[in-house]
Amino acid sequence: PKGRGLWRYATMLPLRDGVSLGEGQTPLVKSNLDGHLYVKFEGANPTGSFKDRGMALGVTVAKESGASKVVVASTGNTAASAAAYAARAGLKCYVVLPRGNVARGKLMQAALHGAELLMVSGLFDKALEYVVTHGTRYAYPLNSFNPWRLEGQKTLAFEVYEELGCPDYVVVPVGNAGNIAAIWKGFKELGELGLCKKLPKMVGVQAEGAAPLANAWQRGLKEPLFIDEPETVATAIKIGKPINWPKAMAAVRESGGFFIAVSDGEILKAQRLLASRDGIGAEPAGAASVAAALKLKLNGTVVAVVTGHALKDPDAVEINAREVRNAEELVELLEK
Numbered sequence: 001p002k003g004r005g006l007w008r009y010a011t012m013l014p015l016r017d018g019v020s021l022g023e024g025q026t027p028l029v030k031s032n033l034d035g036h037l038y039v040k041f042e043g044a045n046p047t048g049s050f051k052d053r054g055m056a057l058g059v060t061v062a063k064e065s066g067a068s069k070v071v072v073a074s075t076g077n078t079a080a081s082a083a084a085y086a087a088r089a090g091l092k093c094y095v096v097l098p099r100g101n102v103a104r105g106k107l108m109q110a111a112l113h114g115a116e117l118l119m120v121s122g123l124f125d126k127a128l129e130y131v132v133t134h135g136t137r138y139a140y141p142l143n144s145f146n147p148w149r150l151e152g153q154k155t156l157a158f159e160v161y162e163e164l165g166c167p168d169y170v171v172v173p174v175g176n177a178g179n180i181a182a183i184w185k186g187f188k189e190l191g192e193l194g195l196c197k198k199l200p201k202m203v204g205v206q207a208e209g210a211a212p213l214a215n216a217w218q219r220g221l222k223e224p225l226f227i228d229e230p231e232t233v234a235t236a237i238k239i240g241k242p243i244n245w246p247k248a249m250a251a252v253r254e255s256g257g258f259f260i261a262v263s264d265g266e267i268l269k270a271q272r273l274l275a276s277r278d279g280i281g282a283e284p285a286g287a288a289s290v291a292a293a294l295k296l297k298l299n300g301t302v303v304a305v306v307t308g309h310a311l312k313d314p315d316a317v318e319i320n321a322r323e324v325r326n327a328e329e330l331v332e333l334l335e336k
């Protein structure tokens, strides 16, 4: 493949070229935490999450369709990415956000890149309902029901395949449930090309307090158990009514995978382990995939998708420090 960023995979995309900030080609790191585990670090994308893959294509289509404004509801990363790519493309960007539920790094990014921040009281699901019901008449909607976004996000599968072939499991944190479907689509296309003989099982991970799909899956239900008041420290996936649930359910079922829920404690522990043992800084939602992989102890090759960078959510990390009043104290502390 040639071209830059997302467009390296032009032959597998509905367009041949477009807006790019050099997204993709993110690190695939063999983890020290478990012999079977690889970590796909999506925090290394231009705005620090996997959203950049889909935004490159989504914003390109918005621009080519003649739109001058884009709008998106978000728990934060989609907003940060839309703001950056819209700025790149010269489009006006409106982001609709759940007040008090967006990590500071993401708010800062959306503001810095010049988006209009429109705060809604309540949760992401309400923000998304406003955009879907009213916003799309006035601005081009970039939420992940937009198929172009998912087309871009599928390229993660191509990168994993190029480095590792087809793993046995791909573990993905699930919120609005577009990404797990997109990645599965990518692997299916590799299968159709005869490149992947045995496709990976897709494992969808949710936080216990925000697990409409995992709760339904555990009960053998075919539809999610929507949640009015989702609750988790992983604010990126604090979503009670995932708009892409049909695609995600289909991907998990087709691939022979499953959904699982992990606790906030397991998420924060995985975040700390990943950073202190693998050197990878994940925001809580991004660490959820590693929390699940460590809990499941799956056999075969496992790829955990770490979907967002730690810098997104500095408030999620407890910081301990010590006072050094003079050089002697420093020596004392170093000598220990």
Ligand SMILES: Cc1ncc(COP(=O)(O)O)c(/C=C/C(=O)C(=O)O)c1O
Binding pocket: 049, 073, 074, 075, 076, 077, 078, 079, 144, 173, 174, 175, 176, 177, 178, 179, 180, 236, 237, 283, 285, 286, 307, 308
């Ligand atoms: C770090 C991180 N990890 C996982 C997810 C879940 O992906 P989907 O299941 O495809 O929604 C998100 C999603 C964020 C938004 O939905 C948004 O930004 O509006 C995320 O930011």
